[in-house]
Amino acid sequence: MQERLLTRDGRLLLFSTLLNSIPVGYINVVPLVYLAEIGYNPSVIGIIFSASAIANTIGLIPFGLLVDKYGRKKLLIVGTLLPCVSYAIFGLSLDPTWLTIASIIGGVGFAGGLAAAIVNPSIIPMLASSTSDTKRTTLFGILQGSWTLALTIGSALSFLPSLFSSSFNQSAKAAHFESYFIMSGLAVVSVIPILFLKERKSGIDRQTSTGIEQAFPQLTQKRIFSGRIGFTITSWSKIAMFSIVLALTGFGLGVLVQLLPTWYTLRYAVSESTVGLWMAVANLATIVAIPIIPRIVKRRGTVFTAAATGVFGACMLAVMPFTAIFNAAATLFAIRSVAYGISWAVLQSYMMGVVSDSERATTIGFAYTAMGLGTSLGTLIGGELLGAGLLTLPFVAGVICYVVSSVALPLFFRKVKPPEETSLFNLPRISE
Numbered sequence: 235m236q237e238r239l240l241t242r243d244g245r246l247l248l249f250s251t252l253l254n255s256i257p258v259g260y261i262n263v264v265p266l267v268y269l270a271e272i273g274y275n276p277s278v279i280g281i282i283f284s285a286s287a288i289a290n291t292i293g294l295i296p297f298g299l300l301v302d303k304y305g306r307k308k309l310l311i312v313g314t315l316l317p318c319v320s321y322a323i324f325g326l327s328l329d330p331t332w333l334t335i336a337s338i339i340g341g342v343g344f345a346g347g348l349a350a351a352i353v354n355p356s357i358i359p360m361l362a363s364s365t366s367d368t369k370r371t372t373l374f375g376i377l378q379g380s381w382t383l384a385l386t387i388g389s390a391l392s393f394l395p396s397l398f399s400s401s402f403n404q405s406a407k408a409a410h411f412e413s414y415f416i417m418s419g420l421a422v423v424s425v426i427p428i429l430f431l432k433e434r435k436s437g438i439d440r441q442t443s444t445g446i447e448q449a450f451p452q453l454t455q456k457r458i459f460s461g462r463i464g465f466t467i468t469s470w471s472k473i474a475m476f477s478i479v480l481a482l483t484g485f486g487l488g489v490l491v492q493l494l495p496t497w498y499t500l501r502y503a504v505s506e507s508t509v510g511l512w513m514a515v516a517n518l519a520t521i522v523a524i525p526i527i528p529r530i531v532k533r534r535g536t537v538f539t540a541a542a543t544g545v546f547g548a549c550m551l552a553v554m555p556f557t558a559i560f561n562a563a564a565t566l567f568a569i570r571s572v573a574y575g576i577s578w579a580v581l582q583s584y585m586m587g588v589v590s591d592s593e594r595a596t597t598i599g600f601a602y603t604a605m606g607l608g609t610s611l612g613t614l615i616g617g618e619l620l621g622a623g624l625l626t627l628p629f630v631a632g633v634i635c636y637v638v639s640s641v642a643l644p645l646f647f648r649k650v651k652p653p654e655e656t657s658l659f660n661l662p663r664i665s666e
Contacts, residue, residue: 239372244364246427247357252380253424254314254353257321257417259388261342263513264395265324265333266495267506268410276496278330280617283492284610285334286343287484291606293351298599302592306356311428313352317341318421320349325414328407341421344492345484345609354602359594360431362586367653371536371583375527378520378579382571386517392510469589473597475646476585477604482639483544484605488612490551490632493620494567501625502560512564519568520575527576536587536652537644540580544640547573552633555626577640587652608635 240248269279301309316339323336336342340349365373394416398409490497495509530539550570557563589597612635616628 239365239369240376241364243431244361244373246431247361247364248377248380250314250424250427251357251377252384253427254317254421255381255384256388256391257317257341257420258344258346259385259513259517260391260394260413260417261321261324261388262344262385262492263389263392263495263510264410264413264506265342266493267392267499267509268395268406269328270496270499271506272328272406274330275621276493276500277617277621279496280493280613280615280620282330282333282337283343284488284613284617286337286340286347287345287488287606287610287613289338289340289347290345290351291603291610293348294355294603294606295599297352298355298595298597298602301352301355301359301595301599306360306595307428307431309352310356310360310431311425313340313349313356314425314428315422316347316349316352318418320347321414321418321421325411325418343609343613344487345606351602351606355595355598358582358586358598359591362583362594363591367587370587370652370654371531371580372528374583374586375524375576375579377582378575379524382517382520382575386514386521389510389514389517392513393507396507469593469597472588472647472650473600475642476597476601479581479639479642479646480601480605481608482635482642484608485612486548486608486632486635486639487605488609488614489616489619489635490612490628492609492613493616493628496620497625497628498560498564500620502563504560508560512561512568516564516568516571520571523572523576524579527579530576531580535655536580536584537647537650540577540584541640541643543573543577543580544643545637547571547577548633548636548640551629551636555629581643584647584652587654588647588650 266279266283269282270276297309318341320336320339320341323332323339324342327333338347340347340351346353361373361377362370391413394413395406395409398404398412399406402409404412495506495513498504498509498512499506527539534542547570550566550573554563554566557566585597585601586594612632615631619625619627
């Protein structure tokens, strides 16, 4: 029987992700430009958006442990609903304190606050479990495609405030507030597909993992984490290495990419609708690369593919500060987005492939915590640099971190193969 790429649960998860991520694409463009236009110092904007990463960092490990122990569906519903509160706050106030609170709750910034700290350890393992090892990387490519399609739609909707202002004679403030309420409603709707999920327990995987450990003790890690949570972690060394890679990636994301719309405004004096259009183009370009991910991985392997595309994307970022024309800089970022989209999809699949199902949420919790630390620190530093008028230094810091993280990946994992790349996995099955 041919293996299915998209199961019923897989389709529901992807549809929910698509709906829930459209507001993310919107919030990661419009407020970053609008707040700068009305006089917010970029350092204050950096603080607001870094609060999201800090909250995400604090919440990931405990929620990752809770998800593995108590189940994923209920927590996924809670995490998916939380952003509607954040968007509503953005629709009610311009006070920095309230905007920071909204950022902490979630849905603001790429880190996603407490909402993403609940959602990521839930949805990523659920997707990985919904398909086979041989189809997993393709599925994560589709997940990346759904994410980028949603960001494309959200970024393209950056014309809404100007449309509301011109069509309904609203002030800029009222038009922005109304658009945030629309995003809040969309976040609520995104919960509906999750209600129809059929959550599967991971007990079989735990038994299988234990059997493998007994048969091949030289291939497993020593159990060094246990306690009242009721299970042990056997992949601690892998988690530590993934955490280093993602911490560096997170710093590059925070210091540079998170505040890129603000940088565009300061460097080229472009409007939010223009920035939103080009951010949509960058996201849309990423989708083009999704079908070629399985082919590249099959020829080059997951680790090499993730590392090589990561380095290439960093090179595109390195050229951007030297361009005098906005369209040229935005085009370079679009090319970078294609490379990074491939790298991130492959890396997520690889992470889920080299740890057992019962530890996937925990792995996400620890590794994404490290990424959140990097993102929060990077966003704070990036905001300060932009506030001081140092428009090139964020690129220097970001490119260095992206390159180092990409190079570290094959250094750490050159001998660690996912199941679909091992000869043991490809042996014919013994009939019972």
